[in-house]
Amino acid sequence: MIKSLIVDGAYFLQTSKGYQARKQFFKNLLENNKYRYKKYVDIFMIMLIFVSVGVLIREVKYPIHDYMFYFNSYIISIIFFIEYLLRFWIHSSVSKIIVDRAEHDSFLSREVNLLKAFKKILKVKFSYMFSVSAIIDLLAIMPFFHELRLLRLFILFRVFKLFRYANSFQTLASVLATKKFEFFTLAIFASVVIFVSSVLIYVMEANNPSSPINTLFEAVYWSIVTISTVGYGDVVPISYEGRVVAIVVIIAGIAVLAFTTSLVVSAFTEKLDEIREIKTVEDITKLKNFYLVCGYEDVAQDVVHKLSKHHKNIIILDDNLERVAKAKKDGFTALNYPPGQLESYKKLHINIEKQVKAILCLYENDVDNVYTALTVRSLSKEVFLLSLLMENSNRKKLEFTGINKIVYPQELIGLVTRELIGQPVAFEIIHELRSETSNVKITELAITQRIIENFVNVGELGNEAYRVVLLGIHKKSTKRFYFNPIADTLLENGDFLLVIGYNVFIKEFEQHLHTKVRND
Amino acid sequence: MTKSSALIFGFNKYAIEILKNVKNEYDYVKIYSINEEDIQNDEYEISHFDLSDNWQEMEDEIDIENSIAFCILEDTAENIFLTISLRASYENLSIIAIASHKENANKLLMAGANKVIPLVETTADIITNMLENPISNSVLHDILYEKSDLKIAQIKIGKDSHFQDEELANINWSHYQGIIVLSVMHQDMSSEFIYSSKAKRHIITEGDVLVVVGYETDIKEFEKKIGSNRYVNWSNWSW
Numbered sequence: 001m002i003k004s005l006i007v008d009g010a011y012f013l014q015t016s017k018g019y020q021a022r023k024q025f026f027k028n029l030l031e032n033n034k035y036r037y038k039k040y041v042d043i044f045m046i047m048l049i050f051v052s053v054g055v056l057i058r059e060v061k062y063p064i065h066d067y068m069f070y071f072n073s074y075i076i077s078i079i080f081f082i083e084y085l086l087r088f089w090i091h092s093s094v095s096k097i098i099v100d101r102a103e104h105d106s107f108l109s110r111e112v113n114l115l116k117a118f119k120k121i122l123k124v125k126f127s128y129m130f131s132v133s134a135i136i137d138l139l140a141i142m143p144f145f146h147e148l149r150l151l152r153l154f155i156l157f158r159v160f161k162l163f164r165y166a167n168s169f170q171t172l173a174s175v176l177a178t179k180k181f182e183f184f185t186l187a188i189f190a191s192v193v194i195f196v197s198s199v200l201i202y203v204m205e206a207n208n209p210s211s212p213i214n215t216l217f218e219a220v221y222w223s224i225v226t227i228s229t230v231g232y233g234d235v236v237p238i239s240y241e242g243r244v245v246a247i248v249v250i251i252a253g254i255a256v257l258a259f260t261t262s263l264v265v266s267a268f269t270e271k272l273d274e275i276r277e278i279k280t281v282e283d284i285t286k287l288k289n290f291y292l293v294c295g296y297e298d299v300a301q302d303v304v305h306k307l308s309k310h311h312k313n314i315i316i317l318d319d320n321l322e323r324v325a326k327a328k329k330d331g332f333t334a335l336n337y338p339p340g341q342l343e344s345y346k347k348l349h350i351n352i353e354k355q356v357k358a359i360l361c362l363y364e365n366d367v368d369n370v371y372t373a374l375t376v377r378s379l380s381k382e383v384f385l386l387s388l389l390m391e392n393s394n395r396k397k398l399e400f401t402g403i404n405k406i407v408y409p410q411e412l413i414g415l416v417t418r419e420l421i422g423q424p425v426a427f428e429i430i431h432e433l434r435s436e437t438s439n440v441k442i443t444e445l446a447i448t449q450r451i452i453e454n455f456v457n458v459g460e461l462g463n464e465a466y467r468v469v470l471l472g473i474h475k476k477s478t479k480r481f482y483f484n485p486i487a488d489t490l491l492e493n494g495d496f497l498l499v500i501g502y503n504v505f506i507k508e509f510e511q512h513l514h515t516k517v518r519n520d
Numbered sequence: 521m522t523k524s525s526a527l528i529f530g531f532n533k534y535a536i537e538i539l540k541n542v543k544n545e546y547d548y549v550k551i552y553s554i555n556e557e558d559i560q561n562d563e564y565e566i567s568h569f570d571l572s573d574n575w576q577e578m579e580d581e582i583d584i585e586n587s588i589a590f591c592i593l594e595d596t597a598e599n600i601f602l603t604i605s606l607r608a609s610y611e612n613l614s615i616i617a618i619a620s621h622k623e624n625a626n627k628l629l630m631a632g633a634n635k636v637i638p639l640v641e642t643t644a645d646i647i648t649n650m651l652e653n654p655i656s657n658s659v660l661h662d663i664l665y666e667k668s669d670l671k672i673a674q675i676k677i678g679k680d681s682h683f684q685d686e687e688l689a690n691i692n693w694s695h696y697q698g699i700i701v702l703s704v705m706h707q708d709m710s711s712e713f714i715y716s717s718k719a720k721r722h723i724i725t726e727g728d729v730l731v732v733v734g735y736e737t738d739i740k741e742f743e744k745k746i747g748s749n750r751y752v753n754w755s756n757w758s759w
Contacts, residue, residue: 291651298620302644310652358651386647391533405650409643413618414537416637419664420616421526421545421588429672429702429731430660434649440713442656467715469700471733474655481659483670484700484734496655500702501715 003114010098027090030083034285034349042165045083048076049158049165052143056155072155077144080158084137091128094121136160171275179267186263190227190256197249198223204242211238227253280333285349287313292356294339294372295363296323299388299409303362304332312357317344340371345379352380361387361403366394373401433500442471443506447495451513459487461497466509468501524548525582529602530592531558531566534618538590539564548582554593571598573605584610591617591633596624600631607632669735674705677728681747688714688722696745698738705729 013019028035055072058064101117128134140161142154163169176183202219205211212235213219222235226249237246284290290313293300304314304327316327319338327334337344339361345352352359359376361369369387376385387398389408398406419427433442455461463470472483476494499506525548528535535551543549552569553559559566569578578584589606593599596619603617617633619625625636649657662668677683683691688704703713706728722728732739 298640299643299647302640303647306644306648307651310648312652360647360651362647386650388643407643407647407650409639410533410537412643412646413534413637413639414541415665416642417538417590417616418541418545420635420637421542427664430664434645434657434660442653442660444653444655469702469714471700472659474659481655484698498656498659500713502713505715 003112006114007098007102007112010095010102013095014093014099023090023093026086030087030090034282036286046162046165048079049161052076052155052158073143076158077141080137080161081141081144084134084141087134087137088125088128092121092124097121097124133164136163175267175271175275176264178271179263182263186256186259193249193252193256194220194223194227197227197245197252200245201237201242204239204245205237208239211242213237213242223249226250227256229253229257277335280335281348284315284333287315287350288355289313289357290315290355292317292339292359294318294359294361295368296320296327296334297362297364299364300360300362301326301330303360305330308332315348340368340375342375342379345375352376353382356383358384358386361385364388364390366390366398370394370397370401373398373403377402439502440500441503441506442498442500444474445497445499445506445510445513447491447493447497448514449493452491452493455491455513457487457491458485458489461513463499463509466501466512467505468499468509471498471500473497525550525587526590527552527578527582527584527587528590528592529569530554530590530594530599531561531564532592532594534592535590536564538592546588550582552578554598571601571605573609575609585612588614588616591615591628596620596627600624600627603628603633604631663733670733671736671739672702672731672733673739675730675732675739675743675746677724677726677730678747679726681724681726683724683746684726686724688724696738696742699732699734699742701730701732703731705731 029038029041032038052072055064055068059069097120098114098117101114101120102112105112129138136157139154139157142157163173198216198219201213201222202216205213206215206219213222218235222237225232225235226246229250237243291307293304293314293316296304296316296318300316304316307314314332316324316332316334317337317339318324318327318334319336319340321336324334324336335344335348337347350356359372361372361376363369363372366389369389373385373387376383381402384405385401385403386405386407387403389395389398389406392408392410395406395408416427432438433440458470458473461470470484472481473485473489473491474481474496476492476496481498482489499509501509524546526542526546528538528549528551531551531553539549539551551564551566553566554569554571556568559568575584591599591603591606593602599617599619603615606613606615614635615633616635616637617628617631619628619636619638620640622638622641625638625641628636646657659668659670663670663672701714704722704724706712706722712722732742734742
């Protein structure tokens with residue numbers, strides 16, 4: 001009876017969307033560095049830690065207010081306790097273990113053995129409780145029992161909690177962890193030197209009445225102070241033999257120090273690029289509405305520069321290390337990920353359809369563009385794809401991959417040439433309007449609900465007063481462009497005005513559209 | 521003055537595209553290649569040329585001064601050399617050159633090309649406009665490539681135009697339905713946007729050119745109303 005209740009309860013929790021969503025929410029909040037609200041929790045906890053340590057320091061010499069004392073002893077402790085419980089809860093799923101066991105046993109037509117499930121639960125939960133960070137968390141709650149004066153010192157354990165909240169500490173630890181073997185060797189070497197020199201110095205000096213080294217502890221203290229090259233000078237050997245030992249320890253100390261420094265430096269040098277890459281990927285994960293440019297060759301470089309002038313977010317992927325370095329030097333975010341491989345997009349942790357505005361395949365090589373386009377299409381059918389085409393014979397292959405827009409430079413040159421000789425004035429003007437460097441520009445202004453509230457039709461816009469030419473209106477309802485619309489043309493949400501004028505006047509006109517308050 | 525022949529210097533993928541687009545515009549179009557092997561090409565009629573500055577053979581065939589030349593050699597240095605030698609020999613020849621980058625485009629302009637198309641920049645401009653200004657890009661594209669009836673035309677103010685001696689700002693353009701005047705080009709070919717402070721005070725004189733946007737029928741109507749004619753002068757380009 002109880003057994004079936006437990007199993008039913010576990011199934012209920014496992015399938016309850018509300019319960020799982022809440023658990024996932026807390027998991028993101030406490031453990032997922034990519035979750036946007038986690039940093040606020042981290043900052044809050046770090047503040048609590050500093051308040052707590054501040055109170056401890058203050059009360060050493062000065063009395064503190066009662067409310068501060070209670071806040072420090074109870075409120076902060078309770079918050080930390082709640083955090084401890086939440087971490088304990090999200091670390092592993094009890095219901096999942098029970099469900100797994102039940103399914104395993106029923107699959108084998110056995111009676112459900114809950115004992116095994118409980119054993120596994122205990123094992124998993126204890127493994128969490130005995131982890132270093134969980135122990136620190138637990139000790140940080142101890143100041144709650146402030147009547148026991150000694151336990152108040154446990155406030156210092158709250159400082160250790162900083163490791164949990166500051167990512168840089170974790171990065172530092174992970175960097176040093178890569179040299180675990182080297183550090184271990186160094187530690188063994190230093191321990192042997194300390195042990196041997198401590199024993200030697202004790203043997204040489206302990207029986208000498210004028211020597212300050214009288215106990216083994218003093219010998220060990222002297223060895224550590226000397227080998228670390230600190231050398232306080234409060235404890236020094238005075239016998240001839242003792243000084244010989246000191247010479248050996250000093251030389252060993254220099255070696256230990258040099259070795260340690262070089263280990264730390266080399267660990268950082270080796271991991272620096274990786275650390276930067278992790279940071280870049282984290283930043284990309286949070287980006288929205290950005291262009292993903294695949295390949296950073298000539299045309300891509302120019303496109304990226306032009307798009308960046310429109311203040312657009314751009315991420316560049318290229319499998320060529322030199323081009324990635326060039327992109328970084330040009331001040332853009334670039335990763336040495338091959339854009340034709342699924343793995344590259346997985347590493348970025350992005351939702352292509354929601355976060356990416358368009359993917360531009362700008363390799364000056366059709367093979368790479370087809371490969372990239374196919375990879376992208378296998379991930380998303382919806383994302384807007386634009387590709388360069390270098391050889392017209394490959395057009396069908398690119399079309400087959402589902403590219404939305406193909407740009408074929410040779411064809412463009414042919415068309416441009418024809419217009420140049422056929423309609424030179426139109427060409428000149430359109431080129432001028434399109435050019436980034438021109439003073440007179442053609443711009444699209446979106447009609448919003450706010451604008452409609454103030455301007456009902458085209459005649460009310462008053463663009464002439466702002467020295468702006470209204471070329472036409474693109475109506476959302478008909479998806480058509482209406483050149484030189486009559487004054488009665490109604491404005492609707494989602495329409496676009498196409499205006500020509502000096503940049504500064506267009507901006508003023510746009511401001512006028514957004515700020516005017518209707519006077520009826 | 522309309523040019524009668526087009527000479528394409530260089531045989532490559534650009535030459536084929538240019539040939540495709542200009543062959544109906546000129547009485548005589550010919551491709552010249554610097555590589556002798558290209559002459560054997562079955563599909564296109566190709567003649568050989570070199571950079572020795574000896575154009576006599578070509579001169580016997582066509583009136584070079586009354587031609588348009590496309591310098592599209594893939595080697596930038598050779599292309600610049602070709603442009604400079606054509607300009608040195610023929611003052612009135614219209615030269616259009618293709619450059620990979622803006623830097624080379626400036627060199628080609630210095631070498632005497634009337635117009636230079638920088639490949640990378642042009643492609644990048646088009647891609648950026650497609651992405652950032654899709655509506656204006658499609659409207660302008662349709663005007664340029666004659667996919668809509670909308671046109672940009674230049675109307676020269678004639679002797680009998682009643683706009684003559686009027687200040688640009690005083691003209692009520694709303695009388696001319698369906699037409700938008702974008703800019704005015706002075707006789708010295710400098711162009712001013714219609715709302716620029718300089719253009720506002722400008723007094724229209726004979727020879728000024730108005731650049732207008734409109735449908736073909738409206739442009740014709742406008743021409744009739746103001747007593748001026750459409751004007752095409754493509755030999756004076758400014759980039």
